[in-house]
Amino acid sequence: MAIFRTGRTIGSDRTPERAVLGDDGRWRLTWLPELPLTRDQAVAGLRLDEILSDPTLVDSRVAIAEAATCADRIGIIVEQAVIRLWKRTLTSLALCAVAMTRMGLKRAG
Numbered sequence: 001m002a003i004f005r006t007g008r009t010i011g012s013d014r015t016p017e018r019a020v021l022g023d024d025g026r027w028r029l030t031w032l033p034e035l036p037l038t039r040d041q042a043v044a045g046l047r048l049d050e051i052l053s054d055p056t057l058v059d060s061r062v063a064i065a066e067a068a069t070c071a072d073r074i075g076i077i078v079e080q081a082v083i084r085l086w087k088r089t090l091t092s093l094a095l096c097a098v099a100m101t102r103m104g105l106k107r108a109g
Contacts, residue, residue: 014050044073
């Protein structure tokens with residue numbers, strides 16, 4: 001995991017999601033924007049995303065326990081995070097399909 005911070009953004013090298021510092025001094029995750037967070041909570045939210053996005057961790061009890069701890073730090077349960085991140089993935093895929101169609105590209109398969 002490599003979490004990085006630039007001015008008003010916290011990101012990860014393993015996920016496209018970010019945390020952005022708002023004008024109110026609170027951080028907001030791109031996948032959970034309605035929840036204002038501290039910097040430590042924002043990092044926990046990114047780590048949670050990293051864990052849930054890594055298919056090699058699906059059978060790791062240690063990773064699942066860490067995911068639960070990260071979710072608890074930001075005030076949600078793991079299942080909520082899974083649903084939120086899955087919906088963002090589906091939205092991104094749909095937007096890519098629309099863009100490809102508009103550019104005249106065909107879908108593979």
